[in-house]
Amino acid sequence: MHTHTLLPIEEIAQKLSLLPSEYETIGAHGAKLKLELLDNPAFPVRGKLIMVTATTPTTSGEGKTVVSIGLAQGLERIGKKSILTSREPSLGPVFGMKGGAAGGGLSQVEPSQKINLHFHGDFHAITAAHNLLAAMIDAHLFHGNALDLDPAQITWPRTMDMNDRALRRITVDVGGKHDGANRQTGFVITAASEIMAIMALASSRANLRQRLDAIVVGSSRSGRPVTAADLGATGAMLALLDDAIKPNLVQTTEGTPALVHTGPFGNIAHGTSSIVAQKMGVRLADYVVNECGFAADLGAEKYFDIVMRCSGIQPSAAVLVVSVQSLRAQGEGKVEAGFVNLDHHIRTLRGFGVPIVVAINRFPADKPEELEMIATECSLQGVPCALVEAFARGGEGAVDLAHKVVSAIETNPRPEIQPVYPLEDPLDTKILKVAIQVYGADGVIFSEAARAKLDRYREWGFERLPVCIAKTQYSLTDDPKRMGAPKGWTLNVSDVRLSAGAGFVVAIAGNMMLMPGLPSSPRAMSIDVDADGNIIGV
The missing domain is CATH 3.10.410.10 (Formyltetrahydrofolate synthetase, domain 3)
Structure with a gap:
């Protein structure tokens, strides 16, 4: 962790022209931005949003977060006012297979250990709000079930921010012969909680209230949907989420501002940072670098079809991250055999109408001829590409990408973006x-x-x-x-x-699990605290 080089959070806020009254500091290197910013005429919408997606990843990931952070730093190095909007890491992967999700090397969001662990308590607040609703459902059943909820049709699970396969299916007992005795239910990981999706898609406190009200927890015996509003749970959930709705301001390794907020997974949820953070980003900077989960078939598609419709923010460009290892995996051992995967994702993004730049993320073991082959394939597909070395060189290693992204946006300043389907379709x-x-x-x-x-x-x-x-x-x-x-x-x-x-x-x-399990040798086994209280191994 680069704590000795971190700027005080007040300096990061100054870069964004924020007054002390417009944010609340948390420690020396973190802050919560107040929602009133969204209505402040001093901050009109001016920024362009750059979506960062990828080709199909391997289990260790392709460095999409590293490239996003490097690009935000690279844009700053070429004189642009930039900000990163990214998701908060889940403890599931941190202790599971992938490890932390704060970037790495010279392209991290800092303080990375804090961000990877409890951060500002947002995940805990979301977990608590979700489980409060679950508790109120079972209490309602115990106290007479006035809404005539059908215990067999209750769809609201419980949640926890940890990989724990033993909790996928559980039996709960509200006691005695009440409705809901020995009811079957289960846990989902917090990143798959509907409350997480709601927090990520809410555009204001009022909108958050409407969304919490609308949660359907199951149906009555007569077949009517029963909501959180019916149970009277909304106000208490709002109270738990009152701080968590405010985006978190932190910084990258090079002091570039970053908003790290909410954490829906890209495979089982919609996979991007909060709409509130993105709406603030386009008011505070010229370029907003927004990471979307996994490949273009997941994070990018969900951005165009779900998130863009909620936020009204159209991406001005898409960066498609590719690596030698991902193409080798997709080509079952041969990089060139994996080009069909790269070409497929390029076609997918073209279908949405967004300008594309391919970022070839360089890993230490990559051979120059393999990197050259990928660049040649991009040229054959008519897509600009840039070699990125953000892990080893920070923003300097993403300057070429920054120039090419800015050029793509300036060449096509008003692309016609379209989702896959109209909402009128069944x-x-x-x-x-x-x-x-x-x-x-x-x-x-x-x-x-x-x-x-x-x-x-x-x-x-x-x-x-x-x-x-x-x-x-x-x-x-x-x-x-x-x-x-x-x-x-x-x-x-x-x-x-x-x-x-x-x-x-x-x-x-397929067999998609909403509660992952730990691998045989989880990352948790290599995490510790040294004698001076420093967390190591995250």
């Missing part, structure tokens, strides 16, 4: 269009349970919601072992879930 048609146009599938097979739920959501009036497909990040298909850009396959939708507060319907494809 829910199953929306899922079908994403499967065909974005994943390259031939079609979709819905389980009987999924079909029945789609019919129920239509009857309840939720047909116009966008869809959020929960799918493996390791393949364009729903099978994590199928590499490249497969043809002649069908997407299997095993289940669908309504997230009425977040404002989308989740379609679960």
Whole structure:
């Protein structure tokens, strides 16, 4: 950790022309920005949002966060006022397989240990608000069930920010012979909680209240949806989330401002930082670098189809991060055989109408001829590319990328961006269009349970919601072992879930788990605290 080089948070705030009354400091290197900024005429919208996505990743990731941070630093080095908007790390990956998610080397968000662990308590607040609603549901059943909730139709799980496969399916007992005795339920990881999605998509406190009110926790025995508002839970949840709704201001290794806020996963949720942070970003800087989860089939698609519709912010360019190791994995050992995956993601982004720049993220073991092959392929596809060495060289290693992104935006200042589907389409048609146009599938097979739920959501009036497909990040298909850009396959939708507060319907494809498990040798085994109280191994 580079604590000796960190600037006081007041200096970072000054870079953004913020007055002390417009933020609340937390320690020496963190602050919460007040929501009143969004209504302040001193901060009109002026910034361009740059989406950072990737080709299909390996289990260790392709350095998308490192490239995002490096690009924000590179833009500052070429004289642009830039800000990073990224997600808060989940403790699941920190202690699981991937480790921390604050970047690395000379392109990190700092203080990285704090950000990777408890940060400013946002995840704990979201976990508490989610579990308060779960507790109120079971208390309602115990005290007579005035809403006539059907215990077998309660869809609200419990949540925890930890990988724990033992909690996927649990039995709860409210006691005696009350409704809900020995009810089956389970836990999802906090990043998959609907409250996390709601926090990330809420545009104001008033909008947060509306979204919390609208949460559907299950149905009554007569088939009517029952909401958090029906249970009287909204005010208390709002109280728990009152601080967490404010974006967190921190800095990168080089002192570039960064807003790190909310953390929905890109495979099982919509995978990007909060709309509030992005709305502040386009008011505080000329360029906002916004990281989206996993590859363009997940984070980018969900940004265009869900997030952009909520925020009204259209990306001005997309950076597609690629690495030698990801293409070798997709080519099952051969880099050039993996080009079908790179080309597929380029086509996907072109379909949205966004200008594209490929960022070739250099790793130490990469051979120059392999990097050259990727650059040649980008040239054949008619897409500009830049070699990025942000891990080893910080912003200096992303200056070429910064120039090319600015050039792409200036060449096409008003791109015509379009989502995959109109909201008027039926829910199953929306899922079908994403499967065909974005994943390259031939079609979709819905389980009987999924079909029945789609019919129920239509009857309840939720047909116009966008869809959020929960799918493996390791393949364009729903099978994590199928590499490249497969043809002649069908997407299997095993289940669908309504997230009425977040404002989308989740379609679960294949064997997607909403509560991950720890690997046999988790990262937790290498994390410790030294004699001076420094956290090591994150």
